[in-house]
Amino acid sequence: MSVVFDRPSALTDTLMHYCPGCTHGIVHRLVAEAIDELGILGRAIGIAPVGCSVFAYNYFNCDMIEAAHGRAPAVATGVKRARPDCIVFTYQGDGDLAAIGTAETVHSATRGENITIIFINNCIYGMTGGQMAPTTLPGQVTTTSPYGRSPKIQGNPIRMCEMLATLDGVAYAERVSIDTPANVRRAKKAILKAFRNQIEEKGFSIVEVLSTCPTNWGLSPVEALTWLRDNMIPYYPLGVYKDIDKKEGDMK
Amino acid sequence: MSVVFDRPSALTDTLMHYCPGCTHGIVHRLVAEAIDELGILGRAIGIAPVGCSVFAYNYFNCDMIEAAHGRAPAVATGVKRARPDCIVFTYQGDGDLAAIGTAETVHSATRGENITIIFINNCIYGMTGGQMAPTTLPGQVTTTSPYGRSPKIQGNPIRMCEMLATLDGVAYAERVSIDTPANVRRAKKAILKAFRNQIEEKGFSIVEVLSTCPTNWGLSPVEALTWLRDNMIPYYPLGVYKDIDKKEGDMK
Amino acid sequence: MNKVTIDTERCKGCGLCANACPKGIITLNGKTLNSQGYHPAEVTEQEKCIACAMCALMCPHVVIRVERDV
Amino acid sequence: MNKVTIDTERCKGCGLCANACPKGIITLNGKTLNSQGYHPAEVTEQEKCIACAMCALMCPHVVIRVERDV
Amino acid sequence: MTYNILIAGFGGQGILFAGKALAKMGMNEGLYVTWLPSYGPEMRGGAANCSVVLSDTEIGSPLVPEPDILISMNIPSFDKFTPKIKPGGTLFADCSMIDKKCTRTDINAYYIPASALASDNDLQGLANVVMLGYFLKVTGIFDYDKFLLDITSGIPASRANLIEGNKKALAIGYAYEG
Amino acid sequence: MTYNILIAGFGGQGILFAGKALAKMGMNEGLYVTWLPSYGPEMRGGAANCSVVLSDTEIGSPLVPEPDILISMNIPSFDKFTPKIKPGGTLFADCSMIDKKCTRTDINAYYIPASALASDNDLQGLANVVMLGYFLKVTGIFDYDKFLLDITSGIPASRANLIEGNKKALAIGYAYEG
Amino acid sequence: MPKVLMKGNEAIAEAAINAGCLHYFGYPITPQTEISEYLAKRLPKVGGVLIQAESEIAAINMVLGASAAGVRAMTSSSSPGISLKSEGISYLVGCDLPAVIVNVQRGGPGLGGIQPSQADYYQATKAYGHGDMRLIVLAPSTVQEMATLTGEAFDLADIYRTPVIILADGAIGQMMEPVDFSERKPREIPPKDWACTGHGGTRKRNIINSLMLDPEALEKSVRERFERYKKIEETEVKYERFMTDDADIICVAFGIASRICKSAVTAAREKGIKAGLLRPITLWPFPKAAIAEAANTAKAFLSVELSMGQMVDDVKLACECRRPVEFFGRTGGVLPSPAEVTAKIEAIAAQL
Amino acid sequence: MPKVLMKGNEAIAEAAINAGCLHYFGYPITPQTEISEYLAKRLPKVGGVLIQAESEIAAINMVLGASAAGVRAMTSSSSPGISLKSEGISYLVGCDLPAVIVNVQRGGPGLGGIQPSQADYYQATKAYGHGDMRLIVLAPSTVQEMATLTGEAFDLADIYRTPVIILADGAIGQMMEPVDFSERKPREIPPKDWACTGHGGTRKRNIINSLMLDPEALEKSVRERFERYKKIEETEVKYERFMTDDADIICVAFGIASRICKSAVTAAREKGIKAGLLRPITLWPFPKAAIAEAANTAKAFLSVELSMGQMVDDVKLACECRRPVEFFGRTGGVLPSPAEVTAKIEAIAAQL
Ligand SMILES: Cc1ncc(C[n+]2csc(CCOP(=O)(O)OP(=O)(O)O)c2C)c(N)n1
Ligand SMILES: Cc1ncc(C[n+]2csc(CCOP(=O)(O)OP(=O)(O)O)c2C)c(N)n1
Ligand code: SF4
Ligand code: SF4
Ligand code: SF4
Ligand code: SF4
Ligand code: SF4
Ligand code: SF4
Ligand SMILES: [Mg+2]
Ligand SMILES: [Mg+2]
Secondary structure, eight states, X not given: OEEEEOOOTXXXXXXXXXXXXXXXXXXXXXXXXXXXXXXXXXXXXXXXXXXXXXXXXXXXXXXXXXXXXXXXXXXXHHHHHHOTTSEEEEEEEHHIIIIITHHHHHHHHHHXXXXXXXXXXXXXXXXXTSBOOTTOOTTOOBTTBTTOOOHXXXXXXXXHHHHHTTSTTEXXXXXXXXXXXXXXXXXXXXXXXXXXXXXXXXXXXXXXXXXXXXXXXXXXXXXXXXXXXXXXXXXXXXXXXXXXXXXXXXXX | OXXXXXOOTTBOSOOOOOOTTOTHHHHHHHHHHHHHHHTOGGGEEEEXXXXXXXXXXXXXXXXXXXXOTTOHHHHHHHXXXXXXXXXXEEEEEHHIIIIITHHHHHHHHHHTOSOEEEEEEOSSBTTTTSBOOTTOOTTOOBTTBTTOOOHHHHOOOOOHHHHHTTSTTEEEEEEEEXXXXXXXXXXXXHHHHHHHHHHTTOOXXXXXXXXXXXXXXXXXXXXXXXXXXXXXXHHSOOEEEEETTSOGXXXX | OOEEEEOTXXXXXXXXXXXXXXXXXXXXXXXXXXXXXXXXXXXSOGGXXXXXXXXXXXXXXXXXXXXXXX | XXXXXXXXXXXXXXXXXXXXOTTOOEEEOXXXXXXXXXXXXXXXXXXXXXOOOHHXXXXXXOOEEEEEOO | OEEEEEEEXXXXXXXXXXXXXXXXXXXXXXXXXXXXXXXXXXXXTSEEEEEEEEESSOOOOOOOSSOSEEEEOSHHHHHHHGGGSOTTOEEEEETTTOOSOOOOSSSEEEEEOHHHHHHHTTOTTOHHHHHHHHHHHHHOOSOHHHHHHHHHXXXXXXXXXXXXXXXHHHHHHHHOOO | OEEEEEEEEETTSOHHHHHHHHHHHHHHTTOEEEEEEOOSGGGTTXXXXXXXXXXXXXXXXXXXXXXXXXXXXXXXXXXXXXXXXXXXXXXXXXTTTXXXXXXXXXXXXXXXXXXXHHHXXXXXXXXXXXXXXXXXXXHOOSOHHHHHHXXXXXXXXXXXXXXXXXXXXXHHHHHOOO | OOOEEEEHHHHHHHHHHHTTOOEEXXXXXXXXXXXXXXXXXXXXXXXXXXXXXXXXXXXXXXXXXXXXXTSOEEEEEOHHHHHHTHHHHHHHHHTTOOEEEEEEEBOOSTTBOSSBOOTTHHHHHHOSSSSSOOOEEEOOOSHHHHHHHHHHHHHHHXXXXXXXXXXXXXXXXXXXXXXXXXXXXXXXXXXXXTSOSOOTTTSOOOEEOOBOOSHHXXXXXXXXXXXXXXXXXXXXXOEEEESOTTOSEEEEOOHHHHHHHHHHHHHHHHTTOOEEEEEESEEESOOHHHHHHHHHHOSEEEEEESSSSSHHHHHHHHTTTSSOEEEEEOOTTOOOOHHHHHHHHHHHHHHO | OOOEEEEHHHHHHHHHHHXXXXXXXXXXXXXXXXXXXXXXXXXXXXXXXXXXXXXXXXHHHHHHHHHHTTSOEEEEEOHHHHHHTHXXXXXXXXXTOOEEEEEEEBOOSTTBOSSXXXXXXXXXXXXXXXXXXXXXXXXXXXXXXXXXXXXXXXXXXXXXXXXXXXXXXXXXXXXXXXEOGGGOOOOOOOOOTTSOSOOTTTSOOOEEOOBOOSHHHHHHHHHHHHHHHHHHHHHOOOEEEESOTTOSEEEEOOXXXXXXXXXXXXXXXXXXXXXXXXEESEEESOOHHHHHHHTTTOSEEEEEESSSSSHHHHHHHHTTTSSXXXXXXXXXXXXXXXXXXXXXXXXXXXXX
């Protein structure tokens, strides 16, 4: 018998606390697989955010640091500047990365910090129970947009990859999804590349992963995947927004 | 005799504290002229930043609020939401708007706050004596990049108009310069439009003005204008980056 | 025969595996409750499994192991 | 005759007006020091002035007034 | 008179609602009442509990670490909290969820298969109300009719079936002979 | 022995440098010294001043609000600070910048057209050093040669003309007969 | 008005609306998110606006803007989120702007936990920001007080042109109790002629500013503000006494801790110990005089806090160290049981 | 090593390099920007790195990252900028991470002014963040001490795994005095086996974290940290006495105020008043025992501060209110003259 699929060794044995069907777990696994495949577990340092993935430090088998809400890229900068040989990554939600952490995200990007950022966009604040996120879609009901997000009042969602792609320091920005096995495979490729870029000292790499929050969306796990496909992907098109290895025309 | 040019009434009589040849003064005047021409002095509320223009509250003849460093767009948001009939503008430097205030800038923009932002990009922290700004050019010597800004170490300059143009809430983003009388006239037009947009409730408008800091650049006022033209404009191309009144093709 | 092993004690019964399985051979066992309080997933007809690992790819809690008969 | 008035007490002697004047009729008066400690600008040949207001457009301290003879 | 009540089970079993119903009734009866939920991210699908205090004098701490009355709706809470019941106190356990009995002899224990009764009667999600019915009968703290009125009064007329469901569930619990 | 010295003028007149030169010399002579500049954005092209304290005992406050010695290089500082000189104290004023005299009789006043001397001798920007030369002669606080060595020692050989300029300026000031 | 059963957080939200606050700016954080969730539902229906800011910093600065524009504005958060507001709070003080800031405290330091805590007492009462400053700090101990003191907070803020802190904790924020909103007694508020509303050409322009480069001017403004503080200290102290008249041992406790102490005091009395409770309702101004007076008859004080001991300093200062001041506390989110406190009271009694 | 004439800010920068700190993260603000300007020149030459962060918040979190990665790291700012670091400081504490944080204080509140101040004393000593926490706070009064205490700060930070604050002010930051860098005496530093450096497969993974959802666990970690604080209080108190032995009136003052007091005390002695000065060098741990002991002989204390009176509380607590504790202060950036202080001493003497 050959093992086609097994738990990556960069994941600890700890059972993840995520809700049933929450795709945070899938992305954790992809990150762990990338670490395994690149053989960098011993020199990887992960930064956990504040958000549902706050306990990421319990799940990744490398050295881990828990950052303050939104500040993971700043913490990562400190780590990377102190230990340039380590492979430093952050794992952050949309509230963390695109709201409170906007400045840290934009500036680590424009500085071209040689780090890897895994950005989980689930259109909601999961951890705190379903408030509006910067990425919440127009019309989406959340506990702080109970009548549906109105761009006139609550503003427009923010597309981080598109925005960050305008910055010179960004080596690579891609948006992926995990709604189907095929997309999971593509997400894996993107995450691998984002880590490989760092090993090759190419600069700032970010992979935005469209992810589900069945609990706060009030949907079953399977319905949540469909909702993601039907609502998020049209608003947040998948694709490569920047890749210094490629020419403009080659992208997406 | 007809008066071709005189001090706008939206400026107070106070002598401005700016260094000789500092173009902050020109932009102040343009803002004041716009206020005069639109007849909005009585309902204008200005937000002063922390930076060389910290004393802006002494110069504009309308109600004024002094914000904390970088937070002018948040203060403006509070004012505008409290007094939707008032015309609210901020006047901010590059350190203020593009470094410490990044999150406030990006989010007031993506929310589409119906405010007007005048952004003075002089590639330096003027007020504190010439440190590197987020917009400091590669190779530029400042007191905190004494060997010239190296993108590898200090990161790349940030182009705010290009970045903000990716956001849905932005109605208008234009970059202008004040290095020549012709450009001053263009800058004036842009500032007028940015205020008119607000009156017409079109949303977030920002005018980025390339400006000089002879003192910290170590140049004479006239040399400074030349330096701006030769070094800043190539890196920060002038033009309209977003205008919801226009189609893509019509811009610049 | 290919083999899919689900660690049912750690399964949270989300059904993403079942949804992904092209052979439709995974179901949530409505009868059993594991100690976490969930109805775990179960492979009903192992013999039909093609070891495509779609189930494992989608499992958020990484509790599926897939082996191919070689 | 067109008339350009410079409030010399408030002038900071930066020379941007002089630099902008197409007629080259503004100079910084190296002799006088105003109470701020600057050498203020001065129109040397008023009669040549075309009231184009370039000087005023560039004056950061807004101390220039331009009038056209009509 | 002070009742320190702890209600515990899985999230989704209506634990917090049951507590609120008791507190609201207490308030309407002119008692001092407090209701304090456990809160936190760890409760996602996991444990949920709430402390309810009903008293005719001002209430100090709203937290009930050692209840006079424990209502337990699942095994983990049964294991965790039965040892904390005050001597002389009372246990209510949903014996369709909990397959064991309390071994303490210094408390009164009442068992009702609330979840089974609910699902058998097509009252999914109302095991908590079944339990409340039983609780009312055993303790007699509140008048049955008033309580019924109280828990159904908040439900809008448009959702009449919900009113019916609650009524039925309460009745089943109240009628249950342990 | 303690000298509380205040040096004041416009920014750009080398006020802070002059103060540092005195402090550094004092340090080399084994004295306690402090140098405290005025600082702030208001000084852009505007006022500049610094407090220098030289003492053979530990120095308390480094701020010199009431100087023993005032070196004034422009009118605003002259107006502001001459009234603050301690009785019996000394004033040095650049009379090419300041077109008035101090009316106080309880102090010693010395006038030197330092700026004029500097520009007349092609020593633009070295009025401060001219002033220091004069200050040295009048006060005799430091040895002339040592002081000369000290202020020029920091200048790299590559900028020999600067060394020369300083030397010349100091000499002119020292030679000036008031 | 009939009583309603409400969470403490919700009571704050509703009370803010009652007090005429139609502008709320906040950022979610446990255990106080219900405040914004409640307001998100209610404000649009009463012509108000809630902005979920991009961060706590943005939120406090939006409050500054709205307050400068003359409207009542509020923000709320919990410990780490309030730390982020430090600079903004100091600016509000420096600008003499009214504002209501709610801190529903949780365990710290750092990310800490989310259970009830009182360990931000030092911050709130001494230094929620740089520079010489004070804030009025109100400490509700019931859901009813969450409502009443919120109304009072808006009045105090406007009367004294100062930010007011409501220092609550996770337990009072999350618990439900009956509330009666008719209890509020609004006070007279001076006109906000200093506000930036657009001068309309009819008055001198208004400037809201905290920058004063001239030290003498800055000192003057600080001293003027401290004169106002003096007035607050003289007139706005609030506290509650519970069986203190003949008490040998007086517990001093606020918020949720004071409720636990009430139970403990009652239990101690049953054991024959003359215990009492003095509950500061205003943490600043601290009820110094009341404690000094109590020190005339009491033999010892016991400061009971959900922290490692912070208010205990103020108790000592208030009684000028004339009596022993003991401390009992639990921290990190642990709520002490009344029995623990009673035991401590007994231990003190044994030593008297 | 010969003495060099240096600004206080520069002395801190050079001393940091001497102490092996090669990682600095900061954001410009007057009156301390020379620290980064100096380091920007020097660090690249010694293999170090300076990042001018996008904000003070980013800077403190970069420090957290670098410190977590096991290197010595520093940040510096002035009052408003340090307020912004509150959350980050609390996280450093919660994570038990060493760090050196310099506050060259300026007048507040709000934007305030840029002249010397000591009005952040409360913040620094009581609550630079939420939750139960303490920081070692060092108060240099000379440029030499700016250097010496910076070296000491790094050692203390590493030994006790705590952030250390250097609480300076604009005057000491901006003034020049001679410094001798050879005065530093490095202490023994425990290995940083807790640091995140990549485990290389050779050790258990390290986790740096301040989150503890279980209140009991969080409480335990806080109590453990307070045990360390106790040790610091027992062993690391530093202060200086100046003519206190026979003094009737003892000034208590730190930093720049202490220098003014020295002049004032000397002047008072010349007038026949037995004055003295007790200068806390560690503001936390506060020299309680020294003050308590001084209270045995002194008749009164006078706390002299560049603020409206903050340390004065600690003096009262330290002497347990056994002696009158008077206060004299100027704020907003005004430096009091020695004469003003002498006058106050005389006034107190007249009442003894
Ligand atoms: C300074 C601060 N503000 C707010 C919070 C509360 N908080 C915790 S997680 C979170 C939002 C998380 O949302 P997101 O980043 O989208 O992650 P998700 O839970 O959706 O994965 C917030 C607001 C906090 N812990 N600290
Ligand atoms: C929180 C905070 N950080 C830093 C400062 C110090 N500071 C004042 S102005 C300024 C930079 C100003 O630069 P910029 O915004 O580019 O304006 P300019 O002076 O160039 O016009 C800084 C860092 C401050 N006052 N507050
Ligand atoms: S709340 Fe949402 S994001 Fe968080 S674990 Fe549950 S499903 Fe995932
Ligand atoms: S420092 Fe620069 S930006 Fe500031 S006033 Fe002077 S020239 Fe202008
Ligand atoms: S490996 Fe493929 S066929 Fe087999 S159970 Fe999994 S999804 Fe179904
Ligand atoms: S996907 Fe994983 S967790 Fe979900 S039901 Fe299948 S095996 Fe269980
Ligand atoms: S108006 Fe034109 S011509 Fe006349 S002085 Fe000015 S620039 Fe010269
Ligand atoms: S531009 Fe204005 S300030 Fe400059 S020299 Fe001319 S008149 Fe004077
Ligand atoms: Mg999210
Ligand atoms: Mg700038």
